[in-house]
Amino acid sequence: MIGRLNHVAIAVPDLAAASALYRDTLGATVSEPVDQPEHGVTTVFIDLPNTKIELLGALGADSPIGKFLARNPDGGIHHLCYEVDDILAARDSLKAAGARVLGSGEPRPGAHGKPVLFLHPKDFNGTLVELEQA
Amino acid sequence: MIGRLNHVAIAVPDLAAASALYRDTLGATVSEPVDQPEHGVTTVFIDLPNTKIELLGALGADSPIGKFLARNPDGGIHHLCYEVDDILAARDSLKAAGARVLGSGEPRPGAHGKPVLFLHPKDFNGTLVELEQA
Numbered sequence: 453m454i455g456r457l458n459h460v461a462i463a464v465p466d467l468a469a470a471s472a473l474y475r476d477t478l479g480a481t482v483s484e485p486v487d488q489p490e491h492g493v494t495t496v497f498i499d500l501p502n503t504k505i506e507l508l509g510a511l512g513a514d515s516p517i518g519k520f521l522a523r524n525p526d527g528g529i530h531h532l533c534y535e536v537d538d539i540l541a542a543r544d545s546l547k548a549a550g551a552r553v554l555g556s557g558e559p560r561p562g563a564h565g566k567p568v569l570f571l572h573p574k575d576f577n578g579t580l581v582e583l584e585q586a
Numbered sequence: 587m588i589g590r591l592n593h594v595a596i597a598v599p600d601l602a603a604a605s606a607l608y609r610d611t612l613g614a615t616v617s618e619p620v621d622q623p624e625h626g627v628t629t630v631f632i633d634l635p636n637t638k639i640e641l642l643g644a645l646g647a648d649s650p651i652g653k654f655l656a657r658n659p660d661g662g663i664h665h666l667c668y669e670v671d672d673i674l675a676a677r678d679s680l681k682a683a684g685a686r687v688l689g690s691g692e693p694r695p696g697a698h699g700k701p702v703l704f705l706h707p708k709d710f711n712g713t714l715v716e717l718e719q720a
Contacts, residue, residue, distance in 0.1 A: 453612055453613030453614075454612045454613060454614050454634065455634070455635055456634060456635045456636045456637075457591070457594070457634050457636060457637050457639075460591070460594060460666060462711055462712075462713055463711075464711045465711075470711050473710070473711070476683075477679075477680065477683045477685065478587055478588045478668075479587030479588060480587075480588050500588065500589070500590060500591050500668075501589055501590045502590045502591060502636045502637055503590075503591050503636055503637055505591075505666075507711075524712050526707070526708055526711060526712035527711035527712040527713070528711070528712035528713065529663040529666070529712075529713055532594060532639075532663070534612075534634075546611065549610075549611045551611065573660070574660055576607070577596055577597075577598045577599075577604050577607070577641075577660060577661035577662070578596075578658050578660035578661040578662035578663075579596055579661070579662065579663055
């Protein structure tokens, strides 16, 4: 069912400093920051030859990564995003296997504008899993 | 400097259950477990089209992931591994930029038999970073 690893998301307390670290210290290709007010985050993408790192900074008072950053003040790996061909079929198969889908259970447009869902980390070895329709 | 994302490592409390989850529930290609006594872990690799997930189970009483699993009993993402062309040049450049290399600072053979180093998570947004010579 799961295909490519679309990205690894890392929540960071200071997006400018994290961008500079990946660009200058690690020598990677780093995008400009993009505010995503409907998701409560600002995103920066690190383009690697085979996948992407998504740096997440909090945007606004109610950012969904606010609690994570309060628990992890240095930042930390927030989620993995796997691509699937058919997100509704993937969701139904996962629910039938007992996995919990977060929120309403209906796919929403993610940071790339494609339909995404999040799966409960307790059902996936403590890993928050995003599924994105490829 | 950094190239491909070689793998994402996830520490898990029950390697057989995690392997079954990735194989049966997520429909991925899952390797047989391999004990790595010199690293204190048993590894299972999930082959995705563009990268790998490395599932890590504790092996022996002194496993280096023992404390991590005590803090994260469900498991969790343990590290990211980036490939570099020249691990000694990468190390020297990172040290010059103020990043801390763990252990002796000398590369050791990793799970694939290639030279690896680990970088201090405090210097990389709370992310333990492994560098592997490609």
